[in-house]
Amino acid sequence: MYYTYGPPNYGHRMYERQNNQQGTITVTGVGTVIVSPSIARIQLVVSTVSSSLEEAQKENTGRMNQALDTLQQIGVPREQIQTTSFSARPMYSYQDGNQILQGYEVRNEITVVTDDMDRIGEIIDRVTENGVNEVVSIEFSVNDPENFYMEALSFALTDAKKKAESLAEQLGANLNTVPLKINEQTASPGVGPAQVFKMVSTPIEPGNQSIEARLEVVYQL
Known part of the structure; x- marks a missing residue:
């Protein structure tokens, strides 16, 4: 330039x-x-595993709703929460060269955006107590x-x-x-x-x- x-x-x-x-x-x-x-983007994951895809999805939905309700309870607006990715996949093991179905994993990832730097720890603590079982990353920007x-x-x-x-x-x-x-x-x-x-x-x-x-x-x- x-x-x-x-x-x-x-x-x-x-x-x-x-x-x-x-x-x-x-x-x-x-x-x-x-x-x-001045901005934090927190990537959170709810991951569930079950022998049945239906059960894995049902449990995942329940845990994610619990996490979303918790976020709203502590004052995080719904518009500051975005679904980043969703996946459902079979899980296999291999025995004697044969592929054996072990079950299904459902992963739902959301990103929480907040401009309250003092509440990041509280957000993480509350959601991991209520549905979320993985904190992928925290990215800071201005x-x-x-x-x-x-x-x-x-x-x-x-x-x-x-x-x-x-x-x-x-x-x-x-x-x-x-x-x-x-x-x-x-x-x-x-x-x-x-x-x-x-x-x-x-x-x-x-x-x-x-x-x-x-x-x-x-x-x-």
Whole structure:
């Protein structure tokens, strides 16, 4: 992604200010913003096994309804609960090369989204006491990561300017602080790799996340 300081040409993402003078300097600016997660996505599973598919489904439905009722009782709105996956499969064992049906497994996975970081432990404790028998993962993220990313971009440009000024001073050259070209090196805005914690114990501390932006900036000497 490129930016220009002249009239925009909306048909292209790369713009340069023309200058016939020789001598440029290219630096990389890095900007980082530390943020506290504001959203948690909790993946929960109800898994049941029975010799009969009908019985496995019946038990699974009962346990899942129990978990959903518990979530509503502790104040988690139904719209913050999503069914992620559902499966019913036969289970086999092998004896002397023969396939023997052992029973059926039914798995129902839901994702609970909450913005109350202080209640994650309570949510997990209550549902595992009432139907849920597997916590797959907890993923933390932030609201509106684009806003934090734009702030990181600003810091990256400031960092690039400081580096260019320092190098120009060491070279004994004058620096035009208006960039000739800016190349955004980050592939896409937003939070970096999600922090995922498998089967974490309560209480849960989400910690902080960093949002980083990198710019390659060309200046005229």
